[in-house]
Amino acid sequence: MTKKLLTALIILSLFIQSAYGLFSPRALGMGSAYTALADDAYAAYWNPAGLAIDPGIDLAGHYQVNNRNQQIGDNAFALKACFEVPMSPFAWIAGVGLASIFAYQGARYMADQGIVKKGWGREGEVIERKESVAEDVKTDEEAKIAAGKEPVRIPISRKEVAKKAIKQVGKATLKIGENLVEAAVKGAARQSRHYYYTPRWYRPNYYRPTYWDNRYDYREKELTPQGKAQFAGGISIMSDRNELQNQNTRWYTFSVASGYGEVVALGGNLNIYDLEVTSVSPSIRGFGAGLDLGGMVRFSDKLSFGMTVKEILTTDIKFEDGSVRRYQMTVNGGVALKPYQPITLAADVHNIFGQYGNDPTMHYGVEVRPIYGVAVRAGLDNENKTAGASFGVGDFIIDYAILGGVYNRTQMVGVTWTL
Secondary structure, X not given: OHHHHHHHHHHHHHHOOOOOOOOOHHHHHOOOOOOOOOOOOOHHHHOHXXXXXXXXXXXXXXXXXXXXXXXXXXXXXXEEEEEEEEOOHHHHHHHHHHHHHHHHHHHHHHHHOOOOEEOOOOOOOOEOOOOOOHXXXXXXXXXXXXXXXXXXXXXXXXXXXXHHHHHHHHHHHHHOHHHOOOOOOOOOOOOOOOOOOOOOOOOXXXXXXXXXXXXXXXXXXXXXXXXXXXXXXXXXXXXXXXXXXXXXXXXXXXXXXXXXXXXXXXXXXXXXXEEEEOOOOOOEEEEEEEEEEEEEEEOOOOEEEEEEEEEEEEOOEEEOOOOEEOEOOXXXXXXXXXXXXXEEEEXXXXXXXXXXXXOOEEEEEEEEEEEOOEEEEEEEEOOEEEEEEEEEEOOEXXXXXXXXXXXXXXXXXXXXXEO
């Protein structure tokens, strides 16, 4: 299994040339109304809690067919691994509580050291993560030169940054080590799903559910998520050499999530940002990090609610010439309704509180799954019309999306390997 994953990662890194980083054709085809639905390898971007939905391993990558992306996002792939085990709700709640204490104490320690800062209520200019910081950093450089101050570059070494980060994380871990409770989670649950018709090219995998499945359909409790806890992790990597933005961008996202009975789930991302401004010579490199949190509640197999807070904590992005920038904190919320099993309706509000003078945006989507292995969808992404489709072939799901409005009929194709 490890060799297969490494081989797939190498192939993706060689052949994926242009993609919307971490965005997902399925999500964009539904108008970006995905906060309450995210359950695939790209859930980290939309709602990290969704990684704990649908056990299994996903490896995904996307290719942008036309219209070079003028936002941040190019070569990208994501890995999701989710497992579940029988567990009492009290044991799961206790475990999540201990993990929360660990995370809170760790963040507090980092804040006391001046390493991380809160992402809300702070003065100063902020930018969205999909936007480039190149022009702002270049302006700072030019202002210093105009004032007669020769810019001083303090080289930033990725190796040194990694060493310092590991050292600080190690100190934080030791600081609160007494609160840790080690647990070994073993075993895997069985999943199953019946469907009225399944095409020959894509049969249900009873041990590997996808978004065509409703695991609560079964009378046998052992085939459902009832009485089981889900544990998941994910890695997302995006690399973008974007001449239109005068910026080279690398994002590394490490995610963890846990849920119980696939009724409630919590998750978080640690985002590492490695940016390079290419519009000046020599180029200027900057590093930073941020923390996202997400939650999902499924009131029934027909109704679910999700919320995610992006950049709730941040280290700021510090550049070699002394410039400092940070991504804005954003709160997104969404609801999804399945009036009938083959139909899903979704609605999202992004930037709910209209922070930093940016208005909230509305997003709507519908997905219809007429037979197992086939799905069609349409959406309204802040007044931009979108559409898409998915087809299951063997162990692969092929996704397609076309985006109208400001996206100028951009087309995307993606592949997810369900291991």
